[in-house]
Amino acid sequence: MSLQSLPGAVAKKEPVAEMRSAKISESAVRRLSLYLRLLQEADSLGQETISSEELADRAGTTAAQVRKDLSLFGSFGKRGLGYAVSELLQEIREILGLNRSWRVALVGAGKIGSALITYRNFRTRGFHIEAVFDTDPDKVGKRWGTQTILDDTEMGSVLAGKRIEIAVIAVPADAAQGVVDRVVASGVSAILNFAPVRLRVPKGVSLRNVDMVVEMEGLAFALTSTER
């Protein structure tokens, strides 16, 4: 039986805006993103309701953790029944800011950039790559997916002109900080960094790092420390 039709479910939830004052931990946000993916899978299989326990099992966490995470933003479930899949899906999309599209630029047209631009999940989640930059004259002017690679020198004006919000940095480590300074100056306020370097960003700019060497070294540590 469907929960969407029950009047209580929507009326009860707290306004999301009010909840934003509290500080939400990065790990909680990561889990929400994961719940979202799991809910989309459940939804596409036609599942209508899900309990915190089932969601926790699929996410590899505990039912209490799921409920706590969701309670940071409101009350979305029904006691005795669980959560309406499609409704919770929509709530999390709203919480994460995914009910709109985001304007993204890619700086660095190398192998990592190439992997990103062909990654379907990106577009389907609302992240639209609207510009690609590189310094290499052999690459500039070439078509890359739906984009033509632009010269690095045009970066400032294009980012500002297209009002790009998120920059993906996929350049060599020694060039990364310079790129960051320039994209921030052009109004970008969120950065996903693939370069193996610690970047400095001004307050108000969000930064996430993806560092494969750090992950591999974490695995090496785990293997080393369990050895006997």
Place this chain on the structure above:
Amino acid sequence: MSLQSLPGAVAKKEPVAEMRSAKISESAVRRLSLYLRLLQEADSLGQETISSEELADRAGTTAAQVRKDLSLFGSFGKRGLGYAVSELLQEIREILGLNRSWRVALVGAGKIGSALITYRNFRTRGFHIEAVFDTDPDKVGKRWGTQTILDDTEMGSVLAGKRIEIAVIAVPADAAQGVVDRVVASGVSAILNFAPVRLRVPKGVSLRNVDMVVEMEGLAFALTSTER
């Protein structure tokens, strides 16, 4: 003035093996990996000593955090002076298990795999990709870097034969769990997963995930929640 020559520094440290009993948090290990990179940079510039404060500044953390992280494994510094760069470097390499090479296999010869195999930092850190697998008959047999792409069906025997320790999973989400089950059965006990899916591994197998969509959604959340 160099610290290496002073007798106290080495004699004083606790044996690493003994310290391993305590549980080390994942975030502490991440920071160690970062310190290592920063120390290598300092070392290559000829810097001989570094204080916890300077290392913390470069790593974007606090001096107390640096000292606490290091104290989990021993006493490597000299009061009043700081740490000998090349010595601390070596200690961290030992802690993380990087004084040896690791046998790595790559499963999935797509764009992400391509980015990995050409990534120099990998090899220089001791991670040697010794086999590459794919299911696509058009790819099997092609040369990829120093490796020839092998057919997926050979995976089990090759992994076991080469005693591969770490597998990098770069296949589509719906194929990932099957691959994991097979690599684990072939003796692999650490996995770096790029597929956007939650994998299940038996106890004793280490797993790290790199999930670009999760990172991007984290940025979307940050942008959304700071908006007014």
Place this chain on the structure above:
DNA sequence: CTATCATTGTGAATGATTTCACAAGGTGTC
């Protein structure tokens, strides 16, 4: 309509991580 069952939402308890703060140890100067 009452009893039973399932599952949420949430304070309180526990556990983990980070920060504080300072004694201890070591350098350099006069």
Place this chain on the structure above:
DNA sequence: GACACCTTGTGAAATCATTCACAATGATAG
């Protein structure tokens, strides 16, 4: 050799995150 100065290593305190446990709520069956 005494004094002034730095910086580590580390208990204790503070903060942050997770887990527990249960009252509250709603569904369902008879």
